[in-house]
Amino acid sequence: MEQKPDLFEVLASSKDIDEQIYKAIMEIFRKEQISDCLKFFSDDENLQNYEQKILFIMNPSLVNQEEKLYLMKNNMKLIINILKQVKHHDFFNNNYSTEIYQKARQDLIKRINDQQKIIQFLQFLVQITAIDVRFIQCGSNSLNLLVQMKVDLKNQCFENIKIENTSLIGGNFFRCNLSGSEFQNVDISGMNLNGAQLYHCKWKNLKIHELHQLEGHRSSVRSVCISSDGSTLASGSDDMTICLWDIRTGQQKGILNGHTSYIQSVCFSPDGNTIASGSSDKSIRLWDFKTRKKKFQLDGHDRTVYSVCFSYDGDTLASGSADNYIRLWDIRTGQLKVKLDGHTSSIQSVCFSPDCTTLASGSSDKSIRLWNFKTGKLKAKLDGHTGYVESVCFSPDGTTLASGSSDNSIRLWDIRSGQQKDKLDGHSDYVRSVCFSHDGSTLLSGSYDYSIRLWDVKTKQQKAKLDSHKYVVYSVCFSPDGTTLASGSDDKFIHLLDVKISQQLAKLDGHSDYVRTVCFSPDGTTLASGSSDNSIRIWDTRTGQQKAKLDGHVYTIQTVCFSPNGTKLASGSYDKSIRLWDVKTEQQIKVFEGHSRGINSICFSLDGTTIVSGSSDDSIRLWEVQTGQQKTQLNGHSDYVRSVCFSPDGITLASGSSDKSIRLWNFKTGKQKGKLNGHSDYIQSVCFSPDGTTLASGSSDNSICLWDVKTGTLKAKLNGHSNSVLSVCFSPNGTTLASSSEDKSILQWDVKTGQYKAKLDGHSSSVQSVCFSPDGTTLASGSSDKSIRLWDVNTDQKIELSDKLYKEDQAQSETLLLSKNPLLKSVTSDITILLISETPKFQAQNTLILKGEFQNHLGLNLKTLLKQKGGCILEK
Numbered sequence: 001m002e003q004k005p006d007l008f009e010v011l012a013s014s015k016d017i018d019e020q021i022y023k024a025i026m027e028i029f030r031k032e033q034i035s036d037c038l039k040f041f042s043d044d045e046n047l048q049n050y051e052q053k054i055l056f057i058m059n060p061s062l063v064n065q066e067e068k069l070y071l072m073k074n075n076m077k078l079i080i081n082i083l084k085q086v087k088h089h090d091f092f093n094n095n096y097s098t099e100i101y102q103k104a105r106q107d108l109i110k111r112i113n114d115q116q117k118i119i120q121f122l123q124f125l126v127q128i129t130a131i132d133v134r135f136i137q138c139g140s141n142s143l144n145l146l147v148q149m150k151v152d153l154k155n156q157c158f159e160n161i162k163i164e165n166t167s168l169i170g171g172n173f174f175r176c177n178l179s180g181s182e183f184q185n186v187d188i189s190g191m192n193l194n195g196a197q198l199y200h201c202k203w204k205n206l207k208i209h210e211l212h213q214l215e216g217h218r219s220s221v222r223s224v225c226i227s228s229d230g231s232t233l234a235s236g237s238d239d240m241t242i243c244l245w246d247i248r249t250g251q252q253k254g255i256l257n258g259h260t261s262y263i264q265s266v267c268f269s270p271d272g273n274t275i276a277s278g279s280s281d282k283s284i285r286l287w288d289f290k291t292r293k294k295k296f297q298l299d300g301h302d303r304t305v306y307s308v309c310f311s312y313d314g315d316t317l318a319s320g321s322a323d324n325y326i327r328l329w330d331i332r333t334g335q336l337k338v339k340l341d342g343h344t345s346s347i348q349s350v351c352f353s354p355d356c357t358t359l360a361s362g363s364s365d366k367s368i369r370l371w372n373f374k375t376g377k378l379k380a381k382l383d384g385h386t387g388y389v390e391s392v393c394f395s396p397d398g399t400t401l402a403s404g405s406s407d408n409s410i411r412l413w414d415i416r417s418g419q420q421k422d423k424l425d426g427h428s429d430y431v432r433s434v435c436f437s438h439d440g441s442t443l444l445s446g447s448y449d450y451s452i453r454l455w456d457v458k459t460k461q462q463k464a465k466l467d468s469h470k471y472v473v474y475s476v477c478f479s480p481d482g483t484t485l486a487s488g489s490d491d492k493f494i495h496l497l498d499v500k501i502s503q504q505l506a507k508l509d510g511h512s513d514y515v516r517t518v519c520f521s522p523d524g525t526t527l528a529s530g531s532s533d534n535s536i537r538i539w540d541t542r543t544g545q546q547k548a549k550l551d552g553h554v555y556t557i558q559t560v561c562f563s564p565n566g567t568k569l570a571s572g573s574y575d576k577s578i579r580l581w582d583v584k585t586e587q588q589i590k591v592f593e594g595h596s597r598g599i600n601s602i603c604f605s606l607d608g609t610t611i612v613s614g615s616s617d618d619s620i621r622l623w624e625v626q627t628g629q630q631k632t633q634l635n636g637h638s639d640y641v642r643s644v645c646f647s648p649d650g651i652t653l654a655s656g657s658s659d660k661s662i663r664l665w666n667f668k669t670g671k672q673k674g675k676l677n678g679h680s681d682y683i684q685s686v687c688f689s690p691d692g693t694t695l696a697s698g699s700s701d702n703s704i705c706l707w708d709v710k711t712g713t714l715k716a717k718l719n720g721h722s723n724s725v726l727s728v729c730f731s732p733n734g735t736t737l738a739s740s741s742e743d744k745s746i747l748q749w750d751v752k753t754g755q756y757k758a759k760l761d762g763h764s765s766s767v768q769s770v771c772f773s774p775d776g777t778t779l780a781s782g783s784s785d786k787s788i789r790l791w792d793v794n795t796d797q798k799i800e801l802s803d804k805l806y807k808e809d810q811a812q813s814e815t816l817l818l819s820k821n822p823l824l825k826s827v828t829s830d831i832t833i834l835l836i837s838e839t840p841k842f843q844a845q846n847t848l849i850l851k852g853e854f855q856n857h858l859g860l861n862l863k864t865l866l867k868q869k870g871g872c873i874l875e876k
Contacts (some may be wrong), residue, residue: 008111010085016123021075022124029131037132041080094139097167130160140166147171149293170840193847194831201831223265227272230763236263250486254292265307270314278305284319286354311352320347349391353398360401362389380418391433398442404431408713410445422460433774574598592623594630601643606650614641648692657685685727690734700723716754732776738821740767789832845870
């Protein structure tokens with residue numbers, strides 16, 4: 001059997017290739033319309049015909065003609081050899097971005113590291129896809145590697161490339177030319193297309209999570225339920241709302257407001273026309289699905305309503321509460337039909353039998369009770385559990401009831417006799433969830449012992465024990481056909497398992513906190529999950545891909561600051577920590593911890609060796625960058641320290657506080673030098689001018705003040721923001737002041753005249769901090785939208801692209817746009833270059849789109865999304 005070549009060793013052969021030859025070859029390929037690269041390279045006559053052209057383009061500086069010829073021929077041989085070897089590798093034919101190749105991909109990336117010659121060859125493979133269809137998968141895999149390695153792909157020409165079956169998640173294609181490109185089955189989630197040119201593109205069957213990243217719940221999701229037709233998902237949350245979502249598109253269809261406390265349970269009626277919700281506000285509400293209006297409020301319980309369930313005929317709703325009662329309600333009138341009194345502790349779960357004759361209830365009193373649905377009379381009390389009854393579930397034929405308990409056992413009960421049929425032991429901790437398969441032959445259980453177990457209902461034997469989770473299994477659910485089971489756990493993952501062979505099919509990774517609940521759609525193609533990370537996610541069960549993410553929020557990044565040499569970025573957060581990042585790799589370097597409350601402001605010393613931080617604990621602390629250790633602490637302010645800043649000479653430190661004062665400190669001695677009063681509200685930000693003569697301050701009174709540092713007098717007051725000014729920063733040359741505000745905008749001011757110059761929009765929430773890079777060409781901003789953005793503020797910056805036509809087109813297009821809308825003038829150059837975020841975010845600010853097709857895997861047109869993200873749809 002022929003051994004496949006080591007991919008790295010093959011690619012490493014490119015170390016002796018002059019990168020100029022790639023450009024020469026591509027120019028000839030395009031001009032001569034070559035479609036078979038290997039055939040061209042293998043034809044000696046072809047090479048001879050184009051020798052002079054290639055020689056001139058690849059290295060015109062070489063005078064010796066023989067040396068030129070030797071280098072060219074040697075380079076061509078190396079390229080031919082590499083292409084032929086790559087052709088026999090999986091990398092040539094298979095999707096290398098899949099989980100199957102994860103280890104191989106990671107090993108390859110680690111070995112390539114910063115080897116520029118290999119990176120240049122991978123870029124060449126990407127370009128070849130525009131010429132030779134045989135190299136599409138190979139080039140697609142190459143682009144995937146380049147994106148994962150965070151290679152700088154900005155301002156490049158990728159015209160007419162063909163990319164298929166790969167992932168470009170988080171790829172930064174800022175101001176790239178992608179005109180004529182064809183994407184097929186590509187995940188473009190988190191891609192930065194700001195300022196890119198997309199003319200006549202054909203992008204189909206795309207995956208993009210951001211299409212469904214909607215603001216939804218603001219707190220933990222406790223319950224999810226899918227309508228009987230599979231079109232709608234309802235979710236109940238601790239934020240006291242119920243959200244309705246379109247399962248196909250992930251779009252929010254509506255919000256039901258009214259409850260005054262946590263939503264504990266939601267349930268669709270069998271016909272899908274009514275939604276029931278139970279809450280910690282002690283009430284049950286019935287909602288009209290079509291009008292989104294409240295039909296009835298069912299009051300009666302005097303404690304939390306933990307569970308609601310419709311009867312199969314849809315006429316009755318059962319509710320279980322912490323008041324120990326079960327109530328049955330008439331859906332048509334909203335009237336109480338009967339109150340079931342018997343349990344002596346909280347009702348944890350209620351469930352109707354399929355024939356609607358019996359209602360089962362499980363309670364913290366350790367008992368299960370069976371009730372005659374029509375008369376409301378107690379039929380049987382099922383005793384046996386020695387712990388809370390956490391879950392009850394009827395078999396599909398209604399003859400058997402399964403129960404799971406905190407006594408670690410599962411019990412099966414005969415509904416007719418009320419007798420315990422069997423006890424299933426095996427779990428070593430609470431049984432949190434039980435569920436029958438749809439044919440009734442298998443029982444599924446999930447436990448706090450981290451395992452899922454499958455039980456043969458007929459033999460009562462354990463069929464399988466699945467230990468794929470690392471923490472508590474909260475929820476388990478069978479697919480409608482019974483072939484697949486889903487489980488959610490404290491380990492943040494959802495697992496899909498093949499029931500027949502007891503093998504894991506997929507591990508769904510996306511939630512950042514406990515997965516509390518999972519639910520299949522009626523056709524089994526979709527799974528919904530709710531998590532303590534405040535989000536709901538919708539998954540394609542066939543591919544294991546996330547179809548939608550319905551977002552909440554995490555801790556806010558409060559402040560960011562560049563190091564003097566621009567290589568590092570520091571960020572401060574409400575998590576009380578300061579984090580140091582490598583700007584090039586976007587990797588975290590160090591964490592500084594010591595403050596007892598959130599970080600409001602950070603600043604580097606002039607030599608870059610010290611970071612100063614101001615905190616809500618009213619203190620100022622100085623940190624040594626190299627070791628991460630605290631050097632000293634300055635006390636004096638009587639309220640939150642919201643901003644700190646070093647003077648250019650490194651001697652003076654300025655601080656602004658919620659006590660409405662600005663204080664000046666001697667950095668070396670730690671003694672207070674002065675106090676500046678004048679603002680009428682909190683001081684949010686202070687910043688020295690580069691020459692140290694002026695101090696700028698931003699305040700919650702919506703104004704910016706410029707102070708004479710020597711005399712302590714007010715020089716000017718700048719008004720323009722419509723809300724609190726949260727951050728101010730001088731450009732390195734001192735001519736411009738940037739300010740950010742709770743009004744979500746960033747303003748740039750002419751320091752000399754005090755006039756407003758430009759407005760930068762893009763953040764979706766308060767902009768907490770702004771900071772210029774040392775060369776003044778880049779502005780960083782940190783926002784409550786959990787992102788950091790880098791902005792290009794140099795309007796004269798030249799865009800280095802390999803395609804002259806693109807540069808001319810871009811300039812003409814921007815000129816045309818500006819002539820039609822002068823308001824774009826301040827924005828066209830001030831667009832996000834790089835976004836550092838917890839998760840990549842799709843961006844398309846000032847992206848130029850002309851004709852073409854853009855469709856996701858559901859056939860939805862993405863031009864609307866591109867436009868919503870700031871893209872420009874051109875008519876000609």
